[in-house]
Amino acid sequence: xxxxxxxxxxxxxxxxxxxxxxxxxxxxxxxxxxxxxxxxxxxxxxxxxxxxxxxxxxxxxxxxxxxxxxxxxxxxxxxxxxxxxxxxxxxxxxxxxxxxxxxxxxxxxxxxxxxxxxxxxxxxxxxxxxxxxxxxxxxxxxxxxxxxxxxxxxxxxxxxxxxxxxxxxxxxx
Amino acid sequence: xxxxxxxxxxxxxxxxxxxxxxxxxxxxxxxxxxxxxxxxxxxxxxxxxxxxxxxxxxxxxxxxxxxxxxxxxxxxxxxxxxxxxxxxxxxxxxxxxxxxxxxxxxxxxxxxxxxxxxxxxxxxxxxxxxxxxxxxxxxxxxxxxxxxxxxxxxxxxxxxxxxxxxxxxxxxxxxxxxxxxxxxxxxxxxxxxxxxxxxxxxxxxxxxxxxxxxxxxxxxxxxxxxxxxxxxxxxxxxxxxxxxxxxxxxxxxxxxxxxxxxxxxxxxxxxxxxxxxxxxxxxxxxxxxxxxxxxxxxxxxxxxxxxxxxxxxxxxxxxxxxxxxxxxxxxxxxxxxxxxxxxxxxxxxxxxxxxxxxx
Numbered sequence: 001x002x003x004x005x006x007x008x009x010x011x012x013x014x015x016x017x018x019x020x021x022x023x024x025x026x027x028x029x030x031x032x033x034x035x036x037x038x039x040x041x042x043x044x045x046x047x048x049x050x051x052x053x054x055x056x057x058x059x060x061x062x063x064x065x066x067x068x069x070x071x072x073x074x075x076x077x078x079x080x081x082x083x084x085x086x087x088x089x090x091x092x093x094x095x096x097x098x099x100x101x102x103x104x105x106x107x108x109x110x111x112x113x114x115x116x117x118x119x120x121x122x123x124x125x126x127x128x129x130x131x132x133x134x135x136x137x138x139x140x141x142x143x144x145x146x147x148x149x150x151x152x153x154x155x156x157x158x159x160x161x162x163x164x165x166x167x168x169x170x171x172x173x
Numbered sequence: 174x175x176x177x178x179x180x181x182x183x184x185x186x187x188x189x190x191x192x193x194x195x196x197x198x199x200x201x202x203x204x205x206x207x208x209x210x211x212x213x214x215x216x217x218x219x220x221x222x223x224x225x226x227x228x229x230x231x232x233x234x235x236x237x238x239x240x241x242x243x244x245x246x247x248x249x250x251x252x253x254x255x256x257x258x259x260x261x262x263x264x265x266x267x268x269x270x271x272x273x274x275x276x277x278x279x280x281x282x283x284x285x286x287x288x289x290x291x292x293x294x295x296x297x298x299x300x301x302x303x304x305x306x307x308x309x310x311x312x313x314x315x316x317x318x319x320x321x322x323x324x325x326x327x328x329x330x331x332x333x334x335x336x337x338x339x340x341x342x343x344x345x346x347x348x349x350x351x352x353x354x355x356x357x358x359x360x361x362x363x364x365x366x367x368x369x370x371x372x373x374x375x376x377x378x379x380x381x382x383x384x385x386x387x388x389x390x391x392x393x394x395x396x397x398x399x400x401x402x403x404x405x406x407x408x409x410x411x412x413x414x415x416x417x418x419x420x421x422x423x424x425x426x427x428x429x430x431x432x433x434x435x436x437x438x439x440x441x442x443x444x445x446x447x448x449x450x451x452x453x454x455x456x457x458x459x460x461x462x463x464x465x466x467x468x469x470x471x472x473x474x475x476x477x478x479x480x481x482x483x484x485x486x487x488x489x490x491x492x493x494x495x496x497x498x499x500x501x502x503x504x505x506x507x508x509x510x511x512x513x514x515x516x517x518x519x520x521x522x523x524x525x526x527x528x529x530x531x532x
Contacts, residue, residue, distance in 0.1 A: 021314040023305065027240035027296045032204025063250055064207040070224055070253020072210055 034064030039148035047079040057115040080112035084164040085134040090127045103127040124157035135161035187408035189397040191497030192216040196359040196390040196485030199295040208391045209251035216393040220405040228283035230260040231274045233267035233290040267493030268515030284401045289393035292487035324376040326428040326520045327459040333429045341458040342366040345382040352480025359485040360386045383458035390487030392494045409500040415440030416525035434467035437526040449508035450475045452495035454515045456482045503531040
């Protein structure tokens, strides 16, 4: 029987060790009330945070709640275009889909007036010159290319101010 | 030897408070934190406590629903965990989060827990998302949708002579009529079963009325033991709680019965006394027939007076809502002893049974 020969041949190939089952899922993102304010701010070239009515902390972007107190944050706060590098890393590893030339700097930036840092790309400085406390400013895309997305911020760059004192940002590391 | 031969009387734990959002087809205004905050505030506020009175937090959700990694971590912002709290999460319906909290309360070191869950069913395609809970090698690559799998079960039920399509319509008609009294329900109407049978099939033998709605919804419960159980509210005691699971292989199961529910019902002591009301997590109409049999309920038991999951089925929340609705029937004096049920997985694969009793 031909079938039996086929089965024997398949058995000789050994165990299957890999099975590819491609998966793709699409989602519609709902940013919510607070994050919509932040995203609409980006569309206007502004950083909009929110203040906790209880502890006074300013979050950017706000998710609508103070993560410490669990109460709604309803007061919008416009933040400065400048901030301080609290910590950073230098990316030297190439990976698929990389759009920036290595080495490049990925930093946590604490905007003036905010009580939480967020991640930003640092450019216009050699990677080996980045340091904690460096003062930086946001560089935005051209006004006609602003969208409700962090892609509206091209990157941060040193703004020439003297470094911030460690004491001023040590609580945000 | 019985599987529950070693059953002991558990430490009394009370459903001290329950809150749920209004269930809607799609909440495209709020993120998960914003959906949860008012519900968490309500579940504390109705019994006059704050997060500081809680010793433990456990939540139930799945990141697959919104496609957001660690959404279960960021959701904790709705509670505000400072000073730090002991906290946990299950990738399950909130009913299983309640189970974890209940187990911790059994140890006696804590007296109060917050359980919450959020199920935003609308951002993705549930037919695709739910296929991914199946066997990843032989079944999931075929992308079988949950309605088709439920239809296989309904067909088996009809062929076994255990139900008819008219039975499905009667369950759907009753559920959505009862939902008219539930201000949190998503689908509530008064349509006779005969009229529903004129619907087109979605997947034969299931017509639209036999399917659950797609729902965005969140819910929360406060559990209390010891002195707090009496201080905070008139206690609704959990007298039994158990959950069991069946094989992953659909072909190896008899889809017309639910042995895992029957085993959990035995473990929770459903038959230890008369049941007044049952809140059953049967997302598809025909599943109520299977679950009623497995739970050993007779025709005197009021089933899903809230409208049940046919009136609102927020994924990851609909099970916990069953427990909350059953507890509410007791605390409002309309029932003395109730059973609540939650399910997970395809065709009732995993089931949790909770027995509640008033004083």
